[in-house]
Amino acid sequence: MQWSLILLFLMGQCCFITCLYEYHYVGENKNWSEAQQYCREKYTDLATVSNMTDMKRIPNKSGANMNEAWIGLYDQTDGNRTWHWSLPGVEFSKSKTNWSQGEPDDVNTENCGMIKKYLAWGDLSCGNDKQFPFLCYDDKVILIKENKTWEEALYYCRDHYHDLVTITDLDEQRWVQEEVKKASTLFVWMGLRYTCTLDLWFWISDEVVSYKNWVSDGQMDDCDMSGAMETGGQHKWFKKNDTEELNFICSK
Structure with a gap:
């Protein structure tokens, strides 16, 4: 034997x-909920990017393609401001955040997370008028x-x-x-x-x-x-x- x-x-x-996982940049403009649904249908979920190693695995798209993109970061808006990852079971750690300076800047209405070209996070409204490309990941x-x-x-x-x-x-x-x-x-x-x-x-x-x-x-x-x-x-x-x-x- x-x-x-x-x-x-x-x-x-x-x-x-x-x-053990890989990111996929999707260049279609969708609101956050539509992007989440797309990623769950085609891949695993909207991207979880909880540390710099994760960040560096994100496709480095040139030009305007990667100026802003949704990631799987959201606030449940249940009265207690708490950020979560879209993927069930993955805990959000405050010690592993990468917010852009001054972000999150609107604690009342901007409840969905995005990533900027230089790989820092920002918060935006989740409304239908906010449509951007997005990052999925595949387990x-x-x-x-x-x-x-x-x-x-x-x-x-x-x-x-x-x-x-x-x-x-x-x-x-x-x-x-x-x-x-x-x-x-x-x-x-x-x-x-x-x-x-x-x-x-x-x-x-x-x-x-x-x-x-x-x-x-x-x-x-x-x-x-x-x-x-x-x-x-x-x-x-x-x-x-x-x-x-x-x-x-x-x-x-």
Whole structure:
């Protein structure tokens, strides 16, 4: 079994690594609600841009095309001024805002968020007369709520999508965390595997294990072990016997 998994690892070396999400600029003029509906029909949702890493992934359109564009930022206008992201389950953090100087400048009527050419945020009225291009994003990971062994999960992802998920930095960790919250098992498989023959942990996508989020005693160098993320708590990584049957995360 060990050699068969090493073979799977070598096969994975030819895989192309993609971001776990990507942005799409839509040059059609729509109001905020129409833009949200469009993004949910064609992609995943209006764009969530909660940190500068996200910002830099936004297409840098030239000229007037990207002067202003809707993003998935809105205020519920329920009497308590609180901003939210359009994507359900993603919390808005005040410590990760990127408002333009003086914004938000109208706490009463400007309840929808937009992004400017220099990637700072502004607030505008959500009315039908306010129509702009907009940014959608497409989620590149998917939770499979079926219980499978690690190897079964690997084959499933490669047959139906791209691969078991690879996590290379904190931003991708946070993105996957949102998916695993919906799992029906306490842990979910990732594309992380330990090989006794090579004496190392590796991502089956051939990415180096540089970013790590192990629980303090989680990284045990045992044979027949693979990496799983806890679906609650701090979403730490745990070593699990790869014959356990868990939900898993595929990358598209």
